[in-house]
Amino acid sequence: MTVANALVGSPIERVEDLRFLRGRGQYVGDLNFDDTLHAAVFRSPVAHGKLISVDKSAALAIPGVHAVFTAADLGDVIPYIPMRLHPLPELEPFWQPVVAYDKVRYVGEPIALVVADSAAIAEDGVDAIEVEIEPLPAVMTKPQAESGETLLFDKKGTNEVLGYRGYRGDVSIFDTAPYTRKERFTVQRHTAVPMEPRGLLAEWDAERQHLTMWGAAKVPFFNRRILSRLIGLAEDQILLVENDVGGGFGPRGEFYPEDFLLPFAARHLNKRIKWIEDRRENLMAMNHARECDCEVEIACDLKGRILGLRGRGVVDIGAYMRTNGAVGARNIAQFISGPYRVPNMNYEVGMIVTNKTPVGTYRGPGRFEADFFRERMLDMIAEDLGIDRVEIRRRNLVTHAEMPYRMASITPFDADDELDSGDYSETLDRCLAEIGWDEKAALNGKEIDGRYHGLGIACFVEAGGAGPKEFARVTLEKTGDYTVYVGSAAVGQGIETVFAQIAGDALEVPMSRITGVHHGSTRNVSDGFGAYHSRSTVMGGSAILDAVAKLKDMIRAEAGRRLNCSADAVEIVEGTTAIGPGGRSIALAELAAETDLSVEGSFINKRLSWAYGAHATHVAVDAETGHVEVLDYIAVEDVGRIINPLTMTGQIVGSIMQGLGGTFLEHFKYDENGQLLTGSLADYMLPTASDFPKVRGIPMGNHPSPMNPVGAKGGGEGGIFSVAGVIGNAVAAALKSFNVQPRDLPLSPPQIWELLQAARQSPSSPQ
Amino acid sequence: MKLPAFDYACPTTLAETISLLASSNGEARLLAGGQSLMPMMAFRIASPSLVIDxxxxxxxNxxxxxxxxxRLGAxxxxxxxxxxxxxxxxxxxLVAAIEHVAHYQIRNRGTVGGSIAHADPAAETPGILVTCDAEITVLGESGTRVIAADDFFIAPLTTALEPGEMITQIRLPAWPAARRxxxxxxSRRxxxxxxxxxxxxxxxxxVGLIANAHVGVIGVGDRAIRLPQVEAILNGATAVNDAMIAEIEKTTAASVEPFDDIHSSAAYRRSLAGTMVKRALKSALA
Structure with missing residues (x-):
């Protein structure tokens, strides 16, 4: 007897893992067809300049080089890549062309595509291209961009892109507030570095006039729409295929210049062409993220209750506005208030263009940054007002009784979101208990064997489940088993497992009877929206429930017809047999053998889901080297309903690790001429397992989302939000005798050392 | 990051190797463990016409x-x-230093000869060779010569090796059992x-006085160096007290000449060198 609803909530091992662990994953780089040519991209060696000429003759003379494509080969009008999220007309002048033609604006911008017999020969071709660029001054800093002395986009007349504003109430409260504090914070440029770089394999079938491209990820349906427009093919002439994907995290899978250049070249040459991004170009060509400089001012009463928040920040978006390049700025404006009651707010976040790699979303876009600022400020305010650091958070957290709680409005692309459900004190309490907050309180600021110990705490909310909708198809196979198709995409998060659990429970069958969960590729369902904004489980899972309900109706109707009774009188037992009045029955496999039993369902989202939680850490700071050891780290997140505690815990732990990388290690550095100085993994430092061995994640599921039938809330990002804030707070607590206040990331050893040096020289310092 | 085209040879005698080097007009590179050469070729920073395995x-070995x-073969x-x-x-x-070299996979392939030929100022092997007065034996068309480690390392990625020469052996002087x-x-990670x-x-x-003190530092200048000013403080002392350690830390910081680079300021590295010498000394005396 099958136990209904036994799968959702169980720690089921990932069905994907067997093939990955056995080396049987199939990534785009693993695809090898006969007669495939290989491409390499010639990228601008100069950050800013007028593109005078490209001489490809020497490259074409190399044996094995088939073609070199430049802007001149694309026709009179060079296509521009449109925005996927928040496409405001004001942002259009900043879009990126699929290949540079009049100007180059960052080191790494594609200028030409070389197609050759092998990737090595294609690289030889790249080396042989001669380009003439009349250099222009590189705009590398905020003051340079804001001065407008050198413009990236002459016609626009400014390097400043529109700004976002989060607002509610009246910030004139600052005139009368008994206490205010203003601080300035910065976050350094860094980004996600998926283990698998990008890759594409494009094939043109001249006879069918049909394009197939492997290597799609994250948002294949949307990218097909863009490609269809840019390349002049109907959508049904294009198939985008999602293979296994070695990590998404935001940047992977968005539409980049190569997503046009590869299929264009394949169609032009009538050949299969493969391009696998190498790590050097990955670090200079895929979206960067996070770089911002923000001033935050908070007004409180003397009990630490927030009366208002205001300020202005600037996000450096690099050289162009990419598909989702505005999300970081927008989210800083929205998430600066976090899980707290902020009755009056006016927070503006502008964007500037500079001669650096363009930015896009990276796990927790804008939230990692905003949470760093806000949680650091809460600790500073608590100290000023003599209030306990936990207590000031308790006094300001939105309570269960206040929900749904309307957050500040966001404009442009207006949104009014509400914190939907939950009890924020529960995750805070659990987090404090897990870290041993009370027992370890005496360690704050204490020196033990030359290292100073400190604890940190921070709270967050995570929005997830972005709409507008998602699609799923469920098919009853002739074997009596079921197959699931979804528009959500897999980027390594384990959706084959999670969707099989959801479908299995809904169909009342064991997972072994879900014989496949197919996702991502544009052929499975009529439309799909993909993997971003912690939405796959929430949206795809809900669409599966709809499809299952419809499939059951279809089965009952068909069984009723066969059993000569009404559909209402049919009962489906164990997903195997349809039973009518009087015990007459028919096997579902038998039904499927004669009738096509497959149906598409969808889910349309009204509101976002709001998961929430808290992070805590215990660190030890070596005041001589500036090294911070993370002795313990815990994040607790209530995700509404936990579909699979194993994968959910993995999401939290992985997020924390990425956050620690962004807090301590990862930094894209440029010189004043716009050359990227950290173009390999030797200089762009990722966290490794031995750097942060003690990281724990605890998912909770006490408050299911009222916004979707699964009850799930997006949980893919909450592990990263608070990392910089809680580490900054712990470092400040450790070094409180020096009055060190981290305000700028990354907290590298030299940076901590410089802060200590400055504190020692400051006359106000007790040391 | 695909290698440029090159010729490949895998000689079985030193004589053959020397003759291949000699006939390459300086265009050949020796391949030992490949842990520096291969990435440089993949980045197309190095494009030798001939790789001699x-x-x-x-x-x-x-x-x-x-x-x-x-004696360590190259x-x-x-x-x-x-x-x-x-x-x-x-x-x-030597063993303690080598434990800090890179990662498991790299330690399985990387060689001491490759490391010193590459001459990274922050690498452990050159640091140990300079600190310990090692001798490096090199072979060329005109025969063998022995170079003192201190003369061998000239600047980042620059050694006293002449075109056509190869490293064959390293000799570290004998280690007394009672030595501290x-x-x-x-490192960042x-x-x-x-x-x-x-x-x-x-x-x-x-008579029990400290003698023969050798103190070397890596990563804080254009090559590994010894610090005679620090050695002078130690030599002849009966014991090392806290004041002497503080003086050594200060003298170290004053003696080294690090640069600003993308990872840190020179001031930080100067201070860090003092901290490292202090900690190494404390562990030697513990």
């Missing part, structure tokens, strides 16, 4: 220990050093190149 050359010290890998039990007493400082030593380095590191040892003379 050393893996079949006889005798270069031997570790020999006798009264004259420790093809001895880091994992060979870590796996040789004899070295834990024959040269504990310390090794410390600080486990296995990264050191931001600063210190290797040191001290002996006692007949």
């Amino acid at each position: 050393m893996r079949k050359l006889p005798g270069l 031997r570790i020999e220990i006798d009264a004259n010290g420790v 093809m001895v890998r880091y994992c060979d050093i870590l796996g040789d039990e004899r070295l834990r007493t024959a040269h504990p400082l 030593w310390g090794f410390q380095e600080f 486990r296995g990264d190149f050191a931001m600063a590191g210190a290797a040191l040892f001290l002996d006692r003379d007949d």
Whole structure:
């Protein structure tokens, strides 16, 4: 007897893992067809300049080089890549062309595509291209961009892109507030570095006039729409295929210049062409993220209750506005208030263009940054007002009784979101208990064997489940088993497992009877929206429930017809047999053998889901080297309903690790001429397992989302939000005798050392 | 990051290797463990016309220990050093330093000869060689010559090796059993190149005074160097007290000449060098 609803909530091992662990994953780089040519991209060696000429003759003379494509080969009008999220007309002048033609604006911008017999020969071709660029001054800093002395986009007349504003109430409260504090914070440029770089394999079938491209990820349906427009093919002439994907995290899978250049070249040459991004170009060509400089001012009463928040920040978006390049700025404006009651707010976040790699979303876009600022400020305010650091958070957290709680409005692309459900004190309490907050309180600021110990705490909310909708198809196979198709995409998060659990429970069958969960590729369902904004489980899972309900109706109707009774009188037992009045029955496999039993369902989202939680850490700071050891780290997140505690815990732990990388290690550095100085993994430092061995994640599921039938809330990002804030707070607590206040990331050893040096020289310092 | 085209040779004798080097007009590169050369070729920073693979050359992978010290063939890998039990007493400082080299996979392939030919200022092997007065034997068309480690390392990625020469052997002078030593380095992550590191040892003379102090630092200048000013403070002392350690830390910071680079300021590295020497000294005396 099958136990209904036994799968959702169980720690089921990932069905994907067997093939990955056995080396049987199939990534785009693993695809090898006969007669495939290989491409390499010639990228601008100069950050800013007028593109005078490209001489490809020497490259074409190399044996094995088939073609070199430049802007001149694309026709009179060079296509521009449109925005996927928040496409405001004001942002259009900043879009990126699929290949540079009049100007180059960052080191790494594609200028030409070389197609050759092998990737090595294609690289030889790249080396042989001669380009003439009349250099222009590189705009590398905020003051340079804001001065407008050198413009990236002459016609626009400014390097400043529109700004976002989060607002509610009246910030004139600052005139009368008994206490205010203003601080300035910065976050350094860094980004996600998926283990698998990008890759594409494009094939043109001249006879069918049909394009197939492997290597799609994250948002294949949307990218097909863009490609269809840019390349002049109907959508049904294009198939985008999602293979296994070695990590998404935001940047992977968005539409980049190569997503046009590869299929264009394949169609032009009538050949299969493969391009696998190498790590050097990955670090200079895929979206960067996070770089911002923000001033935050908070007004409180003397009990630490927030009366208002205001300020202005600037996000450096690099050289162009990419598909989702505005999300970081927008989210800083929205998430600066976090899980707290902020009755009056006016927070503006502008964007500037500079001669650096363009930015896009990276796990927790804008939230990692905003949470760093806000949680650091809460600790500073608590100290000023003599209030306990936990207590000031308790006094300001939105309570269960206040929900749904309307957050500040966001404009442009207006949104009014509400914190939907939950009890924020529960995750805070659990987090404090897990870290041993009370027992370890005496360690704050204490020196033990030359290292100073400190604890940190921070709270967050995570929005997830972005709409507008998602699609799923469920098919009853002739074997009596079921197959699931979804528009959500897999980027390594384990959706084959999670969707099989959801479908299995809904169909009342064991997972072994879900014989496949197919996702991502544009052929499975009529439309799909993909993997971003912690939405796959929430949206795809809900669409599966709809499809299952419809499939059951279809089965009952068909069984009723066969059993000569009404559909209402049919009962489906164990997903195997349809039973009518009087015990007459028919096997579902038998039904499927004669009738096509497959149906598409969808889910349309009204509101976002709001998961929430808290992070805590215990660190030890070596005041001589500036090294911070993370002795313990815990994040607790209530995700509404936990579909699979194993994968959910993995999401939290992985997020924390990425956050620690962004807090301590990862930094894209440029010189004043716009050359990227950290173009390999030797200089762009990722966290490794031995750097942060003690990281724990605890998912909770006490408050299911009222916004979707699964009850799930997006949980893919909450592990990263608070990392910089809680580490900054712990470092400040450790070094409180020096009055060190981290305000700028990354907290590298030299940076901590410089802060200590400055504190020692400051006359106000007790040391 | 695909290699440019090149010719490949895999000679089986030193004579053949030397003759290949000589006939290449300086366009050939020797391939030992490939842990520096291969990435440089993949980045197309190095494009040799000929790569001469050393893996079949006889005798270069031997570790020999006798009264004259420790002799390491140029093809001895880091994992060979870590796996040789004899070295834990024959040269504990070398073993301690090599434990900090990169990662498991790299230690399985990387060689001491490759490391010193590459001459990274932050690398451990050159640091140990300079600190310990090692001698480097090189072979060329005109025969063998022996170069003192201090003369061998000239600048980042620059050595005294002449075109057509190859490293065959390293000799570290014999290690007295009673010698005290310390090794410390600080890197951003486990296995990264050191931001600063210190290797040191001290002996006692007949009357118990500190003698023969050798103090070397890596990662804080254009090559590994010894610090004679610090050694002078130690030599002749009866004991090392806190005031002396503080003086040594200060003298170290004042003696080194690090640069600003993308990872840190020179001031930070200067201070870090002092900290590393201090900690190495404390561990030597512990």
